[in-house]
Amino acid sequence: MDKFDVVIIGSGPGGYVAAIRAGQLGLKTAIIEKDKELGGTCLNIGCIPSKALLTSSDHFSFAKTEAAKHGIVIENPRVDLPTMQKRKDKVVKTLTGGVRQLMKTNKVMVLEGMGTITAPGKVSVKSSGGETQEIESKNIVIATGSVPIELPFAKFDGQRIVSSTEALCFTEAPKKFLVIGAGAIGLELGSVWNRLGSEVTMLEFLPRIAVGFDLELSNLLQRALTAQGIKFHLETKVTGVKVENGHVIASAEKANEKLTFEADKVLVSVGRKPFSEGLGAEKVGVEFDERKRIKVDKHFRTNVEGIYAIGDVIAGPMLAHKAEDEGIACVEIIAGKSGHVNYDAIPGIIYTNPELAGVGITEDQAKEKGMEVRIGKFPFRANGRALANEDVEGLVKFIADAKTDKILGAHILQHAASELIAEPTSVIEFGGSSEDLGRTTHSHPTLSEAVKEAAMAVEKRALHIVNR
Amino acid sequence: MKIPAVGESISSGVVSVWHKKSGEQVKKGEPLFTLETDKVSTEIVAETDGVLRTKAAEGQEVKIGEVVAEIEESSAAGAAPTNKEKGAPEQTSVAAVADRGRPESPTPPTDIALSPAVRRIVDEEKLDPAKISGTGKGGRITKGDALAVTQNRGAPERTDTEASPATEVAGPVESLAPAAQDGRVVRKKMSPLRRKIAQQLVMAQHTAAILTTFNECDMSEVQALRAHAQEQFTKKNGLKLGFMSFFVKATVAALKAVPPINGRIEGDYFIQNNFYDIGVAVGTERGLVVPVVRDADKKSFAELERDIADYAKKAREGKLKIEELQGGSFTISNGGVYGSLLSTPILNPPQSGILGMHKIMERPIAVNGAVVVRPMMYLALSYDHRIIDGKEAVTFLIKVKEGIENPKTLPIDF
Numbered sequence: 001m002d003k004f005d006v007v008i009i010g011s012g013p014g015g016y017v018a019a020i021r022a023g024q025l026g027l028k029t030a031i032i033e034k035d036k037e038l039g040g041t042c043l044n045i046g047c048i049p050s051k052a053l054l055t056s057s058d059h060f061s062f063a064k065t066e067a068a069k070h071g072i073v074i075e076n077p078r079v080d081l082p083t084m085q086k087r088k089d090k091v092v093k094t095l096t097g098g099v100r101q102l103m104k105t106n107k108v109m110v111l112e113g114m115g116t117i118t119a120p121g122k123v124s125v126k127s128s129g130g131e132t133q134e135i136e137s138k139n140i141v142i143a144t145g146s147v148p149i150e151l152p153f154a155k156f157d158g159q160r161i162v163s164s165t166e167a168l169c170f171t172e173a174p175k176k177f178l179v180i181g182a183g184a185i186g187l188e189l190g191s192v193w194n195r196l197g198s199e200v201t202m203l204e205f206l207p208r209i210a211v212g213f214d215l216e217l218s219n220l221l222q223r224a225l226t227a228q229g230i231k232f233h234l235e236t237k238v239t240g241v242k243v244e245n246g247h248v249i250a251s252a253e254k255a256n257e258k259l260t261f262e263a264d265k266v267l268v269s270v271g272r273k274p275f276s277e278g279l280g281a282e283k284v285g286v287e288f289d290e291r292k293r294i295k296v297d298k299h300f301r302t303n304v305e306g307i308y309a310i311g312d313v314i315a316g317p318m319l320a321h322k323a324e325d326e327g328i329a330c331v332e333i334i335a336g337k338s339g340h341v342n343y344d345a346i347p348g349i350i351y352t353n354p355e356l357a358g359v360g361i362t363e364d365q366a367k368e369k370g371m372e373v374r375i376g377k378f379p380f381r382a383n384g385r386a387l388a389n390e391d392v393e394g395l396v397k398f399i400a401d402a403k404t405d406k407i408l409g410a411h412i413l414q415h416a417a418s419e420l421i422a423e424p425t426s427v428i429e430f431g432g433s434s435e436d437l438g439r440t441t442h443s444h445p446t447l448s449e450a451v452k453e454a455a456m457a458v459e460k461r462a463l464h465i466v467n468r
Numbered sequence: 469m470k471i472p473a474v475g476e477s478i479s480s481g482v483v484s485v486w487h488k489k490s491g492e493q494v495k496k497g498e499p500l501f502t503l504e505t506d507k508v509s510t511e512i513v514a515e516t517d518g519v520l521r522t523k524a525a526e527g528q529e530v531k532i533g534e535v536v537a538e539i540e541e542s543s544a545a546g547a548a549p550t551n552k553e554k555g556a557p558e559q560t561s562v563a564a565v566a567d568r569g570r571p572e573s574p575t576p577p578t579d580i581a582l583s584p585a586v587r588r589i590v591d592e593e594k595l596d597p598a599k600i601s602g603t604g605k606g607g608r609i610t611k612g613d614a615l616a617v618t619q620n621r622g623a624p625e626r627t628d629t630e631a632s633p634a635t636e637v638a639g640p641v642e643s644l645a646p647a648a649q650d651g652r653v654v655r656k657k658m659s660p661l662r663r664k665i666a667q668q669l670v671m672a673q674h675t676a677a678i679l680t681t682f683n684e685c686d687m688s689e690v691q692a693l694r695a696h697a698q699e700q701f702t703k704k705n706g707l708k709l710g711f712m713s714f715f716v717k718a719t720v721a722a723l724k725a726v727p728p729i730n731g732r733i734e735g736d737y738f739i740q741n742n743f744y745d746i747g748v749a750v751g752t753e754r755g756l757v758v759p760v761v762r763d764a765d766k767k768s769f770a771e772l773e774r775d776i777a778d779y780a781k782k783a784r785e786g787k788l789k790i791e792e793l794q795g796g797s798f799t800i801s802n803g804g805v806y807g808s809l810l811s812t813p814i815l816n817p818p819q820s821g822i823l824g825m826h827k828i829m830e831r832p833i834a835v836n837g838a839v840v841v842r843p844m845m846y847l848a849l850s851y852d853h854r855i856i857d858g859k860e861a862v863t864f865l866i867k868v869k870e871g872i873e874n875p876k877t878l879p880i881d882f
Contacts, residue, residue, distance in 0.1 A: 403612070403615075404612025406611065429605060435611060
């Protein structure tokens with residue numbers, strides 16, 4: 001086989017996007033994937049299927065509790081879970097098939113099997129059938145992503161003690177559903193099964209949910225989800241999980257009090273760890289940090305010449321879009337161009353209802369660092385479109401530099417926050433100020449007007465609220 | 469109006485000043501704008517009568533052949549636009565007529581895209597956005613950049629709640645770093661010419677394998693000959709006989725003896741120049757320029773002196789034309805006029821050699837076993853070692869030295 005310019009190990013959003021870009025740049029490119037389908041965690045067992053279920057279950061909630069407010073009468077709406085799951089599978093299939101097509105159109109060779117680096121510039125690919133082929137490449141990009149963290153006292157059994165992978169595929173809603181870890185994954189899957197009829201209890205070790213997001217908005221989200229029926233136990237340390245008579249029993253400690261939780265299924269969503277071992281990287285001398293992440297420099301180069309790494313397998317937030325942009329930058333650097341990722345402008349989102357979205361620094365981080373900032377807030381209760389939509393929960397918050405007015409962070413809690421966050425992200429990327437955003441015309445009536453108003457509130461000139 | 473092709477080594481320039489405003493009536497031959505390149509600034513004149521429509525902002529970098537303006541011929545409003553091939557928007561006759569009917573906007577439109585907040589500050593504080601250095605993405609001006617300029621100027625920071633019309637008209641504002649307030653450090657943007665010089669010098673050092681060899685020459689004979697012939701020469705030619713003509717003649721003779729130094733590399737080829745166009749470096753307030761004395765081998769001492777004097781005057785006045793700076797095959801640089809005793813000149817690409825002249829200084833030297841004091845000058849030749857061997861370089865410099873020390877061997881014609 002001919003020598004490749006770039007071989008990418010892993011076809012998740014980081015890897016496959018890097019492959020497309022490499023193809024566009026005229027590099028002779030191959031991508032290695034151990035699973036049958038391309039797309040990695042995100043497309044197959046992560047972002048996409050969870051969004052499919054979140055949307056379906058959100059529609060069900062609407063039919064059950066919201067439709068009546070609009071004067072729509074839906075009597076006894078019920079869930080047909082197999083159909084819902086089938087639709088989810090179809091969405092996934094459409095997208096993974098699309099990725100395969102994209103590989104073809106960009107002349108990227110797809111190699112099925114487990115990729116192992118045998119030497120710098122050499123990768124062996126072992127297919128599920130047991131055949132091994134050796135390929136050579138000037139550059140190797142490790143884009144192997146991450147896997148769920150397992151708790152030592154609650155090993156995944158795929159039935160009762162599950163990871164997000166299985167929690168996306170339940171064939172019936174568990175009567176009682178316990179979630180350990182109230183981060184993005186736990187909150188989203190907890191929401192799905194809460195809406196579909198489970199009694200959901202969430203256990204979180206920290207005194208707050210959604211760590212990493214703005215504290216005020218996280219607390220508001222917790223209040224909203226509590227109103228939807230989810231029970232939260234914060235500052236609760238899970239000490240053991242066992243399965244007895246087909247039931248899960250979790251023991252925990254909360255302020256020296258011993259608690260026991262019984263459930264039909266328990267989801268362990270305490271984070272993800274880099275999938276960095278068994279790739280041969282350590283054998284060829286690639287360095288790792290203390291959390292088993294591959295160490296790279298600003299140009300995504302490992303300490304071994306010709307070996308690069310991007311996405312969840314290196315430091316930084318484990319987000320598909322972060323991996324994608326790193327993949328693009330990495331390949332552009334390989335092609336001799338100037339790839340760059342701005343880590344100050346990477347948004348993060350939790351797709352609950354309301355959705356929680358944030359980019360840049362939070363108010364609590366600014367306080368901790370003693371930064372001089374100005375805050376602007378605007379509630380959706382004062383936004384015409386939100387009222388018309390019967391969707392007034394949430395607010396927009398800006399954090400701007402007190403001197404230069406540069407936007408340092410933006411946080412949105414709203415049903416459509418995931419879409420609304422794109423605008424402040426763009427302005428941050430361009431080094432813009434709150435005034436820049438406030439002086440930009442926004443369509444009326446739209447939810448985005450609340451974004452503009454919050455930006456104006458930084459300089460105390462929001463129009464539809466009293467500026468304090 | 470396109471940027472005219474001004475020679476092989478110039479690919480772009482900067483529109484430094486528009487002498488005419490967009491919408492203004494211009495006449496053929498009137499200067500429209502000053503084009504600043506890495507070599508000189510030149511005035512570009514109107515090719516025809518008509519109404520000017522500018523398409524490039526002041527300070528904008530433009531490429532050779534780029535459309536920077538259109539002139540709508542007033543006699544024939546429907547004249548066919550001439551710039552279709554560059555993809556410039558076609559100006560229809562209807563639009564042209566309508567444009568002229570519209571009153572001119574009070575502030576001329578700027579082509580620099582400003583963010584809304586920056587636009588307000590620039591407007592209220594009467595700043596020139598071209599003079600604010602941007603720290604945003606792709607060099608864009610952020611609100612913080614604009615505020616820093618107003619603060620450095622001492623004007624109070626205005627928010628729109630307390631906005632009042634600016635009472636004083638601000639002068640040109642240089643963008644200063646915040647740390648510059650106490651004046652210990654001043655930060656200002658380099659001129660386009662200086663930036664180009666910087667780029668060229670670094671490019672030369674990255675491209676060629678530059679090596680410098682030294683020698684020295686005794687100037688007694690040239691000084692004696694010059695003193696002897698000066699009066700007659702001045703009377704006959706109306707200008708003084710300097711040292712430069714001797715060095716040009718000695719250089720031509722040395723180049724003939726060691727031809728590769730008069731050549732250059734082009735890709736995988738070596739180009740031998742069999743003409744002797746000698747660049748003479750002239751320092752100006754704006755930076756160094758190197759006008760070229762053509763066919764120096766065919767010129768008399770008087771012609772050489774006149775060429776050099778003319779160039780020096782034009783350079784000081786900023787009137788050198790681009791073609792006068794192009795195509796040299798070798799360069800002479802005289803650091804001696806500033807008092808330099810010794811230096812290692814940098815090549816002027818794509819040339820392969822540059823001769824450095826220095827200060828004439830009386831020094832004791834040994835002549836025939838005795839110590840005597842002589843007016844001495846160190847000579848330096850920087851050369852591209854990729855194509856010139858050490859032996860050739862040293863031989864060249866000895867030839868120059870011999871020519872200067874025995875000026876009678878040069879083709880004296882005065």
